[in-house]
Amino acid sequence: MKKPKFLTLFLFCFFCFTMSLQAQNETKTSDSIKKLIEKKRNYNKKNGFGYTIQVYYGNERTAKSTHAKFGILYPRVSRKLVYNNPEWKVQVGNYKTKLEADRANLIFSKEFTGTIVIPMGK
Template sequence: MNILSFRNLILGSFLSFSSIAIAQEDSAKINISQDEMIAELAETKTKLQKSHNIGDRFVIQLFSGSNGEASNQIKDYEALYEYPARIKYEAPNYKVWIGNFRNRLEADRALLIIKETYPSAFIPKPKRK
């Protein structure tokens, strides 16, 4: 009788521990709900970053002059460097701007590299938006 009660005790312990483990497995599922506006906000920020319309960013100016010459400058530049380049019109000139640097230190580091090929390149003061 003693062996039967010991088996029952082991069997009961096993069943109770397995049911606790199953109950914990069910409660470990996490449901994360996210507001729809978060995805829209992230998409808007990405668009602003690609269009270079975010805050006080630093650029390097390579050239200022006519549109045709600015296009030629960009073609020459893109063959040599990886920083993004764009043409910006500020009456009466077209300007070739390089990069979209978060701070002056990043812009200065890139300027040192670019000045080897374009000695007249400089960092204009960013405008506040």
């Protein structure tokens, strides 16, 4: 008498498990999900993601010299010179998390005053 109950329970659990896997597979292969992921990747390529550190904000001459000085002191860290009328910015690094950016900022703030962590694309 216990065998039929056990068999019924086993078959019920097996059926639920296979339906769950089928639902997961349908979600993973959904065209709308693929389009959404592609849209997010394109957005990240265009606008960036994560955090960067701004080491200078001000006039052109000082921005260019700060950009060059940073390149000499930290050659492996990416850097860019950004112009937003009428001011220039020197932004460095590309960090996935704010914690990573804060740790790097502690190092850079020893050489450069007024450094701040900002979200990418700002």
